Amino acid sequence: MKSRAYRRYMEEVKVIKRLRYRTYEFVYFYDANESYIKHGRWYDMISSKIAFESKTITTNKYDTRDKTKWGSKGKKKKYIDSSDNWTRIKDKNRFKKYLESEGFKHLPTYTECRSELESEEQYDLLS
Amino acid sequence: MIYYHKYVDIPLVSFTDDDIWISLDRRITKQVLLLVKNFINNNIDFLFSNPLVIWRNITENDLSIILENYLKTISDEVFFDSIFDMGFDYVRNFTFFMTKYKCLDQLSPLFNKIIKDHYLKVRNDWWTGEPYYLIKREDIRDFLLSLEREIKLNILI
Numbered sequence: 001m002k003s004r005a006y007r008r009y010m011e012e013v014k015v016i017k018r019l020r021y022r023t024y025e026f027v028y029f030y031d032a033n034e035s036y037i038k039h040g041r042w043y044d045m046i047s048s049k050i051a052f053e054s055k056t057i058t059t060n061k062y063d064t065r066d067k068t069k070w071g072s073k074g075k076k077k078k079y080i081d082s083s084d085n086w087t088r089i090k091d092k093n094r095f096k097k098y099l100e101s102e103g104f105k106h107l108p109t110y111t112e113c114r115s116e117l118e119s120e121e122q123y124d125l126l127s
Numbered sequence: 128m129i130y131y132h133k134y135v136d137i138p139l140v141s142f143t144d145d146d147i148w149i150s151l152d153r154r155i156t157k158q159v160l161l162l163v164k165n166f167i168n169n170n171i172d173f174l175f176s177n178p179l180v181i182w183r184n185i186t187e188n189d190l191s192i193i194l195e196n197y198l199k200t201i202s203d204e205v206f207f208d209s210i211f212d213m214g215f216d217y218v219r220n221f222t223f224f225m226t227k228y229k230c231l232d233q234l235s236p237l238f239n240k241i242i243k244d245h246y247l248k249v250r251n252d253w254w255t256g257e258p259y260y261l262i263k264r265e266d267i268r269d270f271l272l273s274l275e276r277e278i279k280l281n282i283l284i
Contacts, residue, residue, distance in 0.1 A: 033154075035196070046134055046137075
């Protein structure tokens, strides 16, 4: 699998291409700040509903209809194996459920852990 | 001017001779809130602006655009929670902007247009016929209802 930076870059390229096309459809639209924009450019659509919709990998074409990964590997995989329990998406969901059962919304960061500690002796134990 | 890069360079803060302007932009919420927190801790006064207007000098026509942005962004759940958790007095900042730039007359028509006729309007669902609001949380709706009154009180104080 390609690195995270490459995947993020490819997603940005794809989103920009789609948004540039979508600006020709809408002459007037509302941006993320709910302000009314006439003849907007593609960067006015960032973080709007249209931008989130265009973040998918899949398209209507046959080659990329059931795509699950960025890059050339995604094209070969034409189906999602539902019996495979150790995929990235299922791992994430399993981990999220585990955190909720423990009473966390998300994995606590280093600074949050530090703020909960009471005495200075405990700080020394961390370092 | 300081920018933050998200697909393109989006303006975050601008420094003029009189004021410091932070753009209340929902495209970069995290960065805006971090900056507000930093400014509060260092006791720096600032005003909020609209990202459409922040790159140029303000004229009389731009004041209504900034006022609209002040009213609209506080209805957002993320901004509402995080700004009040910081202990930041949003209403005081809002009144300070209006008194400084003398645009108190423009508030009540905008308040009726954006908040009363749009956010707090009772709508009926087409299928079920049940009433609903655009803003689901009740505490935000209560805050928006009493916002105009609180601004007037702040001006008197």
